[in-house]
Amino acid sequence: MPKTPHGKDGRKTHASPNLSSSVVTTLKEEIVHWHYPPEHRLTEDELCKRFGVSRSPVREALRVLASDGFVKKLSNRGYAVKQYTIDEIQELYEVRLALELYTVERLATKPPTGLAAELDDLQQTWTELLKASSKAPEEFAILDTLFHDTLALALGNKSLLRHLRTINERLTLFRMLDFDRPHRAEHTCRQHLEILERIIAKDAAGARIAMQDNIESGRANIHTAVKDALARAYLKKT
Incomplete structure (x- = not known):
């Protein structure tokens, strides 16, 4: 049985193409239900640890959420939740x-x-x-x-x-x-x-x-x- 590859930080790297979609779905539902206040920061490290995935699906998920208007990219500081005024x-x-x-x-x-x-x-x-x-x-x-x-x-x-x-x-x-x-x-x-x-x-x-x-x-x-x-x-x- 092939071994699951690991990232540089020692965490398992999952290759499923559905991982980023799963992260998007979960975060979108939480944002829509206001689990996060406006401007709440979402960091890659925290999300990787929470979802048990590598940086790749997390980055893709954040990119999709930013494109859909649920988060906004901060200059060199990750992303922040965008709640509507x-x-x-x-x-x-x-x-x-x-x-x-x-x-x-x-x-x-x-x-x-x-x-x-x-x-x-x-x-x-x-x-x-x-x-x-x-x-x-x-x-x-x-x-x-x-x-x-x-x-x-x-x-x-x-x-x-x-x-x-x-x-x-x-x-x-x-x-x-x-x-x-x-x-x-x-x-x-x-x-x-x-x-x-x-x-x-x-x-x-x-x-x-x-x-x-x-x-x-x-x-x-x-x-x-x-x-x-x-x-x-x-x-x-x-």
Whole structure:
């Protein structure tokens, strides 16, 4: 059996091409959930030790994360976590709103083949959730994201879907915190059902109004959500 090669520091050097992807996935999820405060430094030595890998997959992972905007490269000092400011989060919501309004308008005016079945499934799902909207905030945030993702997927615009998924990924924690508010889950169920009804009725204007109401409801809580996220991040580091 061939021996596992070792690096200069004596640690085993893993050659699996999936190692950097695994590091990226883990760090991205932690950054999205604000396990790190803004500007928290990520060093190669610490990450190599934590993941039990050589420098090569760690460097590739950090390069990918920097390219995707989750970390930023520091001059001769490694990388730092990039958490969005309130203004940047507001900008994300503005772009998300534009994409979502376009989506429901197109679905209402030019419904693609198979849309009726998709909408029927969504109606059943959210009607059931309305009857029992007591799920944990994190679980409900996932279901909420899936609702919007399904509508964008039905539209068939791959570029729009890719951008929307990127934005929603960065808004994950804020949506979780939003669903921690009293009656927010129930209100969201009703909003989603209204959006679906307007699309089915081919009421583009009504669908846009319903979607805007849904997104603005979450956006209104951003300042409080950011404070909560920062508190969580610094608490995890103490």
